[in-house]
Every structure is written in structure tokens, then in C-alpha cells.
Amino acid sequence: MADFPKSILIKEEGPREGFQIEPGPIPTSRKIELIDALSETGVKHMQIVSFVNPKRVPGMADAEDVVRGFTPKPGVEYTGLWLNEKGLERARATGKLALEGKISLYPSEKFLLRNNNRTLEQQIEYVHRVLDEYEQQGITVERGSISNAFGCNFEGDIPIPKVVAMVGQIYDIAKEHGLNITELTLADTMAWATPLQVKRTIGAIREKYPEIEISLHLHDTRGMGIANAYAGLEMGVAMFDACVGGLGGCPFAGHKGAAGNVCTEDLVFLCDELGIGTGIDLEKMIECARLAEDIAGHPLPGSVMKGGSLKRLRAAARQGRE
């Protein structure tokens, strides 16, 4: 019935996705408080800041201070997001973050223009330039990334063959630089995906590139986040981005909606129930979601943080029977 993975890697992006879009201002110390609490949940990978133009994303103006302030936990990888050379330089300068290069392409040129201020041609030129720089600086590049892989508020539906062709473009670019791409992130940046489209897109990519490991970056703006993640799990996807409490949302997505990324603790709950390992302590993650809500100062969309896990209920029911 399904090709579930035995375990998955959840990349926590709440601090980055969340604090870049929250109206704020949120004190740097509270951002650090959440990052340090998340470090204790069993999370193995966390994206904590983005190095972007503080005029466009004021919530990330304190990125350097956040990185300076948090306490790294051994075994956890901390990363930052950048969209240009200047951002990369800022990330490197912190000396505290894992620097992961990736090849980012966008089937929606309209979004690319708004988000990164480049045409697709300019993006490909940029990627080549950046890969040269990565090579000089010894930064590993093993990942490709396709944003708006399932649809775009500005471009409309994205045909699956266009996405598959874009995987080919990523491979071609990588080949020119002698790189081996092993991971491909499909981002549903604006929440256009349905579970069916997730399955079909992954199926079409796997048919042509069976060796590539796919990861999913899902948004929950239209309530499909967990259903889309489950579709991914059924297709054997073993890597997901997620945000504690359902924090997040792209500042340039062009819609109001409250909901952000697929919610970490809801995804952990689902995996726990399915017997899929995450390495994350659900109860601790729920505590982090409550902390994130307190920091954001408004209710977050996560469900399990409100409805609770089944652990205590199961234990109580078991006791009642004994």
C-alpha cells in the first residue's frame, strides 16, 4: 500500500521561516531561546536565519547576532539561507554555520524576478558563478532545489514535464562543474500542491532519475501540508523541511493567509503513529511550539500543540484496563 521510509530526517526551519515573516519586532534573545530549545528536541538539522537584505526582510536584520548568540549542540547541523554572494559571505563570516551549496532553479520566472530579482537566464548565470565560488571556497554542493515546483501565484500551474526538465537542467549545470547531485528539494513555495500532484511529480522525476533522493519543502496555506507530506511518505520520501508550530511563510508569496510551513510536531506525530522514526521527542517539540507561540505573540496554526499527542491518553487507557 505504501513505500514508507523506516526513518526520516526533518530539517527544522521554524527560526528562519518564522522570524523572517513575523511582523515583529522579535527580540534577538527570544529567537536564540527558541533555537536553543529546539536543539534539545532531537532535531539533527536546523536552518536558523537568512542573510538577506534587511530593508526587504527586516525580521532578519539581526541574523549575525542570532548566530553569535545560540549555543550549538553537538550532532546538530545549523545552517542559514542566502540568495546572493553577499548573503553567502555573511553566512561564512559567522564561522558557526554549516555552509551547504545548492543549485536553485525556478520554473516560475515571475516568482524568481520578485524573490531574487533575476530572470531564469540570469539565475543560471548566477548559479554558474556561485558554483565557481563554492569550488574555490571548498563548499560542498550535493543538492538541487526547485521552488514553486507545484504551482505559483504569479505563473499559475506548473506542468510536471517542466519540473522534470528542470531536474535535467540541474544535472547539466552540476556536470559542467564536476558535481554529483544526490538530493533534490521540491518546494511548494505557495501551497499549490495536492497529494496527487506530489505523487505524480515524484513519480515522473523518479522514472527519469531513479537515483535521486527527493526532499519536500511544503507550505500549509491551503490546509494540504500534512496530506502532501503523507503523500511524500507513501512515495518513500525521507527528508522534509518543517517549522515548529507551523511558523513561517514566504514574504514574497503575494497572499495574506495565516498558515506557514508544514508543522514539525504534527509531522512528528504522524510519523510516530506510523512507526517511522524521526529522532525527535514529540512532547519536547510540542513544548517548543508553545514557546514559539509565546514568542510570536499570536496563535500558531499547529494542531497537535493544541490537541495533544496520544501518549498520555494511551497510557491512561492502558492503566484503566489493568
Place this chain on the structure above:
Amino acid sequence: MADFPKSILIKEEGPREGFQIEPGPIPTSRKIELIDALSETGVKHMQIVSFVNPKRVPGMADAEDVVRGFTPKPGVEYTGLWLNEKGLERARATGKLALEGKISLYPSEKFLLRNNNRTLEQQIEYVHRVLDEYEQQGITVERGSISNAFGCNFEGDIPIPKVVAMVGQIYDIAKEHGLNITELTLADTMAWATPLQVKRTIGAIREKYPEIEISLHLHDTRGMGIANAYAGLEMGVAMFDACVGGLGGCPFAGHKGAAGNVCTEDLVFLCDELGIGTGIDLEKMIECARLAEDIAGHPLPGSVMKGGSLKRLRAAARQGRE
């Protein structure tokens, strides 16, 4: 990949599920306003009140007034919920509701005691008594219903064989009364279900009772509502209860969580995207969700009412290309 139905019937339960749990008090006129607005969305079936003890469920004390006040739309079936003979008599006395009998069993006796104040033995006796009464009064009975089919806050996990055996009990009871059960509702009353369990349970029931049409009553307390509905769709389920805006929740479920039933407009959005007919106008349903939120006086958990449908975005993107 999936056994999707061509179209589904969504039974709207927002007015009943929602207004029985809202802390209120909500003016009768506003309940009627929502019911009348829902009648214009294309919904074909709506449960609008419950006839229960007003001391236990004060939000439903005005059930008769609500039924008296709403304007029935031709082609829409309006129903009420009852849990005992007195409730049935009240429903009948309105003269305005479709009276549908059903055989309700509960794999969790602990819930049965709290919700209906009966043991399972007493419930079966009650069902026999009620079926006799239905026969005398000429009320059709074609539906079986299993509450807490996927787990219970008091009883814990519900083994699938127990649910399958309960379907057999329903058939046995029906046989004694010469009834033909064609529909079976599985209710995830306390939001224990995962998509995998939904598929496995339906599969196990179908193996033994291939002819029965299954409907799903899903709650979203732990964020799995739409994923569970999608699992149902993949299994060919063509009947769903849902609540506009995600209103609802059972007053005796024993948890706080904000989230209620699976959200009607989110489910309609999913079906629209999958090409599965619902007969419901999504934009009108979104308007109803906003009305429901206004009536409830607090944010409702629905997502598409906040994130918006894709219709206008698609049209704008198409125009941009022309």
C-alpha cells in the same frame, strides 16, 4: 495509484457540530443566517441541530427555534441529531426535518457511557427498541454508524478486527429487523486516525463486506483531517461529513484542542483540484466560512478561507500569459 470517486456527497454538519460546542451564547437568528447561507452553496445535505439535553448541551437549547426559522431550499435535505427517544420525538415534532434512522454502535464502551449514558449491552437493547419504533413510524434505516472507530481518549487504540466485528453486529441487528444496511459511517470522534489506519480499516471492512458504502466523519484535532479524507478518497470513499470553517468538536471528547471537524471548504478545495465533483461552489463556501467565523466570534481553523482558492490566481496568471 488511486481509486478516486468521480464525485462525492459532502454532508455539512457545521451548524450542528459547531453550535453545540461553541461557548456562545449564539443568537438563534445568526444560526439561521448561517444555515440559509449554506443552503445557497450547492450543499445537498445538512445536519443543522441536535435534540439533546439542554442542561448538558446548552448551545442546542434553541434547536426547535432554529428549525422553525430556517428557509428550506428545494433539493437540500436537512436533518437533526438525536441520541434517545425523546430527541427523536422532538425532531419529528418539528415537521421540517428528514428523519433518518441509523444503527449506532461504539467500540469504546467508556465513551458510550459518557456520551450516551449506556453500556454496550444497553446500547444494543436501545437500538432494538428504537428500530421497532422506527418501523412503527415508517422511518427508513439504511445506515450503520461506528463512533470512535479509530481510537478513543478513554479506551485507547481500537483494534481493526473489533471494528470489522462491529460491522457484523450492525448487520445482525439489521437482519433481525428485516433491514438492509447500505451505508456505514466510520467516525473518528476523537481524532486518533492516521491516513494509514483509515486505509487499513476500510480495506479490512471491504474485504468482508464488499458491498457496503463507507462514509467518513473526521475530526481535525491533531491536524490529520484532510490527510485522512484524502486517504478515504484514494479508497473510493464518496461520502464525507464536514464542517464549514472547521467548526465543531464533541463536547464529551475530553480534550481542549481548538480544532473541530474536517473543514468543508478545505475538502471542497482538495476535490476541485483533483477533479472530483462536490456540487459545492467553493467561493460561496468560503464566504460561509467567513460568516461562521463572524458568528463564532473567534478565528476558525479552516485554511482555504485564509489562504484563498486558486481560481483567481489561475485566471490572473492566464491573463498575464495572453
